[in-house]
Amino acid sequence: xxxxxxxxxxxxxxxxxxxxxxxxxxxxxxxxxxxxxxxxxxxxxxxxxxxxxxxxxxxxxxxxxxxxxxxxxxxxxxxxxxxxxxxxxxxxxxxxxxxxxxxxxxxxxxxxxxxxxxxxxxxxxxxxxxxxxxxxxxxxxxxxxxxxxxxxxxxxxxxxxxxxxxxxxxxxxxxxxxxxxxxxxxxxxxxxxxxxxxxxxxxxx
Amino acid sequence: xxxxxxxxxxxxxxxxxxxxxxxxxxxxxxxxxxxxxxxxxxxxxxxxxxxxxxxxxxxxxxxxxxxxxxxxxxxxxxxxxxxxxxxxxxxxxxxxxxxxxxxxxxxxxxxxxxxxxxxxxxxxxxxxxxxxxxxxxxxxxxxxxxxxxxxxxxxxxxxxxxxxxxxxxxxxxxxxxxxxxxxxxxxxxxxxxxxxxxxxxxxxxxxxxxxxxxxxxxxxxxxxxxxxxxxxxxxxxxxxxxxxxxxxxxxxxxxxxxxxxxxxxxxxxxxxxxxxxxxxxxxxxxxxxxxxxxxxxxxxxxxxxxxxxxxxxxxxxxxxxxxxxxxxxxxxxxxxxxxxxxxxxxxxxxxxxxxxxxxxxxxxxxxxxxxxxx
Numbered sequence: 188x189x190x191x192x193x194x195x196x197x198x199x200x201x202x203x204x205x206x207x208x209x210x211x212x213x214x215x216x217x218x219x220x221x222x223x224x225x226x227x228x229x230x231x232x233x234x235x236x237x238x239x240x241x242x243x244x245x246x247x248x249x250x251x252x253x254x255x256x257x258x259x260x261x262x263x264x265x266x267x268x269x270x271x272x273x274x275x276x277x278x279x280x281x282x283x284x285x286x287x288x289x290x291x292x293x294x295x296x297x298x299x300x301x302x303x304x305x306x307x308x309x310x311x312x313x314x315x316x317x318x319x320x321x322x323x324x325x326x327x328x329x330x331x332x333x334x335x336x337x338x339x340x341x342x343x344x345x346x347x348x349x350x351x352x353x354x355x356x357x358x359x360x361x362x363x364x365x366x367x368x369x370x371x372x373x374x375x376x377x378x379x380x381x382x383x384x385x386x387x388x389x390x391x392x
Numbered sequence: 393x394x395x396x397x398x399x400x401x402x403x404x405x406x407x408x409x410x411x412x413x414x415x416x417x418x419x420x421x422x423x424x425x426x427x428x429x430x431x432x433x434x435x436x437x438x439x440x441x442x443x444x445x446x447x448x449x450x451x452x453x454x455x456x457x458x459x460x461x462x463x464x465x466x467x468x469x470x471x472x473x474x475x476x477x478x479x480x481x482x483x484x485x486x487x488x489x490x491x492x493x494x495x496x497x498x499x500x501x502x503x504x505x506x507x508x509x510x511x512x513x514x515x516x517x518x519x520x521x522x523x524x525x526x527x528x529x530x531x532x533x534x535x536x537x538x539x540x541x542x543x544x545x546x547x548x549x550x551x552x553x554x555x556x557x558x559x560x561x562x563x564x565x566x567x568x569x570x571x572x573x574x575x576x577x578x579x580x581x582x583x584x585x586x587x588x589x590x591x592x593x594x595x596x597x598x599x600x601x602x603x604x605x606x607x608x609x610x611x612x613x614x615x616x617x618x619x620x621x622x623x624x625x626x627x628x629x630x631x632x633x634x635x636x637x638x639x640x641x642x643x644x645x646x647x648x649x650x651x652x653x654x655x656x657x658x659x660x661x662x663x664x665x666x667x668x669x670x671x672x673x674x675x676x677x678x679x680x681x682x683x684x685x686x687x688x689x690x691x692x693x694x695x696x697x698x699x700x701x702x703x704x705x706x707x708x709x710x711x712x713x714x715x716x717x718x719x720x721x722x723x724x725x726x727x728x729x730x731x732x733x734x735x736x737x738x739x740x741x742x743x744x745x746x747x748x749x750x751x752x753x754x755x756x757x758x759x760x761x762x763x764x765x766x
Contacts, residue, residue: 252757252760259723261720261735269723274728
């Protein structure tokens with residue numbers, strides 16, 4: 188199930204472009220689990236944002252420094268205690284939701300620190316994943332590229348699950364966008380959508 | 393390290409400054425000398441200079457040797473040289489002995505021209521701000537308007553931070569390593585014990601021991617032994633020494649029984665033979681006094697508002713003397729000011745001393761950061 192690199196890169200750029208459409212130019216942006224900083228690099232180029240990434244992995248921190256991305260090395264699971272309330276225009280959790288342990292706490296922290304929150308995650312309900320399970324294997328795909336024994340993912344969810352989570356936690360969804368191969372999916376999103384993107388804020392804000 | 397990555401044989405220079413310098417305490421130094429070393433070449437527009445500030449017992453001798461036979465190179469030779477993270481093929485790197493030092497810059501051991509005697513106890517108490525002001529004079533002397541970077545570890549990191557506050561337009565990047573925005577009470581306590589060891593040594597003579605032709609060795613020795621305990625982590629000590637005995641069996645005496653004791657005594661003796669007690673008192677006081685937030689009701693964010701530099705903040709997980717939490721305070725204040733900042737919290741076993749160790753990942757981070765520093 189390998190996809191050529193240039194297609195992956197093009198799809199990634201479309202995902203980034205979709206996120207960028209939700210962010211105002213020159214915003215102050217915090218990207219949680221920023222990896223090598225490529226999303227922040229894209230947003231800086233496209234929107235002239237002031238961006239900071241949070242990352243715990245040594246190799247990724249080094250990659251960010253190489254790429255000129257502001258990166259703060261810390262473990263998300265400890266929360267965002269070093270960050271003032273409402274101190275960022277946007278806090279992003281891009282394809283990291285499924286890999287965090289303290290999901291509720293982190294979402295609450297994002298809502299505390301960010302005036303707006305963007306969360307993206309691989310939709311476990313995507314038909315290819317369902318098919319994989321029906322056939323009898325854990326899914327491995329572009330958005331879920333890991334084998335079951337070496338995956339960092341611990342909290343997989345579907346679009347339905349996340350909708351329920353938001354409803355149950357008084358999270359007001361401002362926008363939701365479902366993508367497959369970087370293109371919007373409107374029909375049966377929980378079945379046909381590979382990547383889910385949500386934009387929300389604290390109902391109090 | 394291969395010979396090709398060494399800066400080779402170096403020699404220090406001395407700059408004399410005849411303009412009086414008013415210190416933070418209000419005291420005035422009528423004139424002073426700074427001893428310094430440089431490595432690499434200053435480029436045509438003087439834009440490639442890096443100032444490396446030293447810590448408590450450091451010197452201007454950062455890298456290279458004074459002769460081919462010299463046994464030890466400068467104290468940060470593992471990171472400075474051609475092709476090393478502080479690449480002397482690209483950068484013009486400066487090390488300077490701070491004011492009040494005992495390695496050639498004007499300090500308590502120097503002759504006070506007014507009395508023709510060593511300054512001794514009459515040498516003023518100096519602060520991090522004073523050092524930075526003196527370093528700025530050296531920058532002027534060398535024709536450097538703005539540094540590509542100012543950096544340092546521990547007390548050296550505090551100077552790098554102070555540079556961005558005292559001369560915001562003269563620092564493009566600050567690398568603040570294993571530092572803190574001020575000392576904790578515990579840290580001041582350690583410094584006080586070290587000072588008391590010196591001050592109560594009968595051979596200290598109130599700081600004017602030079603005339604008596606003695607050195608308060610016991611005090612310096614104790615101060616250094618205490619310091620070394622705090623620079624290492626429990627784990628690092630455990631791994632290096634554990635409960636290893638000096639001899640095959642215990643001897644039921646107060647001589648050296650454990651390797652740990654042997655190490656501390658060696659470090660203490662070595663230090664007492666080469667460092668000035670008056671300098672040690674002043675260096676620890678400079679640490680105690682450093683507190684840029686003090687003038688802003690403790691608001692570090694307000695204190696750092698004037699900074700314009702981009703920052704790399706580095707801490708080490710096992711450093712309990714300047715813990716990662718203290719570095720995170722600096723990061724938080726910089727974030728609040730929307731400064732460009734990266735923070736690396738490095739997994740290291742060596743405690744505070746880790747900033748001097750040639751760890752691959754640590755050096756890779758410094759190298760990667762400096763590669764973006766034009």
